[in-house]
Amino acid sequence: MRIDDVAAIAGKDLRAAWTRKGIRYGLGIFPLLSAFSLPFVVRLVIHQRPDVAPAVVEDLLRSFLFFFMIAVSSLPTAIASYALIGEKVERSLEPLLATPISVGSVLLGKMIAAVLPTLIAVWVASSVFMLLANREAASLLHQSYFPRAETWILLLALMPAAALLTVNIDILISARVADVRSAQQIAGLVVLPVSGIYVAAQLGSVQLDSAVLWIMTAAVLALDAITLWAATRVFDREEILIRWG
Amino acid sequence: MIRAQGLTKRYGDFTAVDSIDFAVRRGESFGLLGPNGAGKSTTMRMIAATTRRSSGELEILGKDPNRSGPEIRAHLGVVPQEGNLDTELTCAENLYIYGRYFGLARGYLKLKVEELLAFAQLEEKRDVKVDELSGGMKRRLTIARALVNEPEVLLLDEPTTGLDPQARHILWDRLFRLREQGVTLVTTTHFMDEAEQLCERLMVMDRGRIMAEGSPQQLIREHSTREVLELRFGSQRNAEVAAAIADVGSYQEALPDRILVYAEDGEQALREILSRGFDPLTSLVRRSSLEDVFLRLTGRTLVDE
Numbered sequence: 001m002r003i004d005d006v007a008a009i010a011g012k013d014l015r016a017a018w019t020r021k022g023i024r025y026g027l028g029i030f031p032l033l034s035a036f037s038l039p040f041v042v043r044l045v046i047h048q049r050p051d052v053a054p055a056v057v058e059d060l061l062r063s064f065l066f067f068f069m070i071a072v073s074s075l076p077t078a079i080a081s082y083a084l085i086g087e088k089v090e091r092s093l094e095p096l097l098a099t100p101i102s103v104g105s106v107l108l109g110k111m112i113a114a115v116l117p118t119l120i121a122v123w124v125a126s127s128v129f130m131l132l133a134n135r136e137a138a139s140l141l142h143q144s145y146f147p148r149a150e151t152w153i154l155l156l157a158l159m160p161a162a163a164l165l166t167v168n169i170d171i172l173i174s175a176r177v178a179d180v181r182s183a184q185q186i187a188g189l190v191v192l193p194v195s196g197i198y199v200a201a202q203l204g205s206v207q208l209d210s211a212v213l214w215i216m217t218a219a220v221l222a223l224d225a226i227t228l229w230a231a232t233r234v235f236d237r238e239e240i241l242i243r244w245g
Numbered sequence: 246m247i248r249a250q251g252l253t254k255r256y257g258d259f260t261a262v263d264s265i266d267f268a269v270r271r272g273e274s275f276g277l278l279g280p281n282g283a284g285k286s287t288t289m290r291m292i293a294a295t296t297r298r299s300s301g302e303l304e305i306l307g308k309d310p311n312r313s314g315p316e317i318r319a320h321l322g323v324v325p326q327e328g329n330l331d332t333e334l335t336c337a338e339n340l341y342i343y344g345r346y347f348g349l350a351r352g353y354l355k356l357k358v359e360e361l362l363a364f365a366q367l368e369e370k371r372d373v374k375v376d377e378l379s380g381g382m383k384r385r386l387t388i389a390r391a392l393v394n395e396p397e398v399l400l401l402d403e404p405t406t407g408l409d410p411q412a413r414h415i416l417w418d419r420l421f422r423l424r425e426q427g428v429t430l431v432t433t434t435h436f437m438d439e440a441e442q443l444c445e446r447l448m449v450m451d452r453g454r455i456m457a458e459g460s461p462q463q464l465i466r467e468h469s470t471r472e473v474l475e476l477r478f479g480s481q482r483n484a485e486v487a488a489a490i491a492d493v494g495s496y497q498e499a500l501p502d503r504i505l506v507y508a509e510d511g512e513q514a515l516r517e518i519l520s521r522g523f524d525p526l527t528s529l530v531r532r533s534s535l536e537d538v539f540l541r542l543t544g545r546t547l548v549d550e
Contacts, residue, residue: 008345015342016333077422091329095390098293098323100315238296 001104009101009109010116014081017113026078027117031071031125038064039132046140054141061133061145062208063201065154068126072159073194076166077187079113084174085183087131097237106244107171107235114170115163123155153213166190168227175234246398246429251301254287257435261287263453264301268459271397274430276444277436278535284324284453285433289402291322292431293509306397319347322396326403326433328383330375336362337371340357344393345364357393364419364427365389381412388419399423405439416432417442437535449539456542468541469533470495472511476525478520486523493517507537 017023042060045052087093096106130146135146170187177183197216200206247269254262257505262284262301269275277285290296291303294310294317303310305317337358342355362368365385369377378386391399405413420443424430434440437467440447441461447465449456453458457464475496480501487499494508508514511530518525 003347004348007344008342012331012334012342012345015338016331019333088311090332091325091327092331094329095323095343096326097295097316097358098321098325099343100319100348101346102315 001102005101005105006109009096009106011113013079013110013113014117017079017082017117017214021080023078023082027121030072030075031121032128034067034071035125035128036132038067038129039136042133043136046136052140052225057137057140058145059201059204061137062150063198064133065126065129065146065151066198066201068122068129068206069154069159069162070191070198071122072157073166074122074164074188074191075118076114076163077170077184077190079117080110080167080170081174081180081183081187083110083113084170085177085180086102088174089179092162097179103231103233103235103237107232110163110171111167114167115160118163122159126155133139150208150210150213153210153217154208157217158213161217161224162194164224165220165227168224168231172227172234246275246306247275248304248430249288249291249301252288252291252298252303254284254291254296255299255301260453262291265448265450265453265455267448267455267458269398269429269431271425272424274424274432274443275446276440276447276448277431277433277450278435278440278444278539279433279450279456280435280539282452283450285450286402287453288450289400289431289433292398293321293400294318319394320397322391322394322399322428324388324391324399324401324404326406328387329381330386330390332375334516335358335372336367336378339375339386340390340393341392349394349395354393361392363387364392365420366415379412381408381415383413384408384416385419388416392423396428398429398431401430403433405433405434405436406538413439437539439477440535449535451539451543457538464535464538465533470507470539471509471533472507472514473531473533473537474506474508474511474514474518475527475529475531476506476515477502477527478504478523478525489515490518490521492524505537505540507533507541531538 009149022119042057042064045060056193086219097103134144134146166187169190170183173183173186201208206212248419250266251264251319252262252266253260253264265288277288278283281545286297291298291310292305294305294314297311306320308317308318330343334342336398338356340353340361344357349357360415362371367382367386367389370382375383375386388401388404389497401420417439419428430443432443444461446458446460447464448458457468459467476486477483483501485502487497490506491497494506494514495506498505505516506514515528515530
């Protein structure tokens with residue numbers, strides 16, 4: 001596997017993705033809307049309930065930051081589905097596979113192209129959220145709440161692992177599905193468990209502390225390993241040329 | 246350059262290519278002729294080192310594609326059957342990015358892209374997205390893309406399918422130029438005129454097997470007569486008349502819409518038929534073509550699949 005090959009594929013997919021309005025808006029709107037609206041909710045809670053306990057607001061802030069996991073679990077699908085199924089439909093994988101480039105490089109390039117813009121968008125948006133949320137909560141907490149240990153675990157470990165899982169699932173789906181919309185709908189199901197955890201956190205059933213986040217990261221990494229193994233099986237040169245066609 | 250012996254490809258119980266032997270010399274223009282499903286594209290994929298053979302031997306540029314796929318692919322240019330350019334990208338971007346997949350340096354590619362755009366007569370479309378090109382332009386760009394790595398062998402799968410006559414002739418002209426430059430061309434086609442135009446040597450395939458091999462002229466000489474008389478008596482009468490004139494010429498083929506009488510002298514055969522009191526609705530004497538060879542070898546036309 002050559003770094004140059006991976007960079008060429010990732011670069012091409014990123015360039016192609018950037019030409020699609022849907023992907024540009026998806027990467028911008030959802031994370032930024034969350035970045036500005038969630039601190040506003042914090043503001044409403046503090047202003048409308050002057051007796052609210054600091055611990056309640058802290059729980060709220062923690063779960064709101066986790067809300068960005070929904071974006072991480074859904075946004076890579078938009079790019080990956082075009083990079084895989086879009087190319088499958090247009091048969092543009094065929095000339096790529098006729099080059100000396102290894103299938104591993106193709107796979108890694110496409111993963112990077114789907115994961116990297118998502119993580120950048122979410123990291124930027126969550127940074128904006130943390131800055132604004134710190135400002136809104138300062139009157140009650142008397143200190144900046146973010147960043148904390150669990151912030152780094154979430155942003156630098158769990159989010160990349162979750163984004164990778166989404167892409168692996170996209171690759172597995174792309175071997176079976178013939179159109180981009182169907183793939184996006186099926187891959188959209190990945191959001192369900194993440195949303196479930198978010199709701200559970202809001203209801204106080206799950207504490208999103210460092211220990212829980214590490215356990216989640218370990219679980220997602222294990223799923224990453226399994227799905228990556230399966231994805232490399234599906235993404236075989238001959239399989240793609242003969243059966244994906 | 247390319248050598249196959251007992252080359253076979255099976256998909257489960259289905260044998261797509263059935264123990265074929267052939268060889269292609271350096272600088273030669275070699276064609277695989279046959280209807281859809283003949284095994285041409287599968288053979289092409291094995292030569293392109295993208296599909297593994299089930300059995301037999303295959304050597305491309307002195308290497309075994311099962312073991313040296315990437316090394317072989319680095320020296321091949323592939324023009325697939327279907328248009329599969331990146332539609333979101335411009336003509337120049339398509340060429341540049343494809344070149345990057347071969348590990349070619351950016352500086353080299355900048356010059357190469359301009360050279361290939363000129364070869365494909367697409368300089369004015371340099372920054373136009375592929376979506377906006379005509380079918381012929383897309384095909385020329387696909388061929389230009391396949392040349393980005395200066396391949397020793399260019400594999401063309403049905404290069405002119407779907408193109409109008411003018412676009413086909415422009416494309417043939419580009420391929421002639423490549424031949425003159427010494428590029429080995431391997432072409433699959435089900436167009437006999439294309440096979441005659443492009444290929445010095447042909448391999449006629451049907452149902453995964455080789456039916457005949459040789460130059461277009463040689464195949465016609467060996468498997469057909471010099472001339473063919475085409476007669477139309479109306480679909481109701483063709484079969485009846487065919488039986489009555491079975492002894493005219495060397496042999497006949499009774500198709501649903503016409504009777505083909507194979508003879509060294511078509512005019513003489515027509516006079517003989519007219520003298521027997523048969524009056525065709527239309528008659529035409531023409532030279533034998535590869536279509537006739539294929540019909541003779543398989544009992545089917547190239548386009549009736």
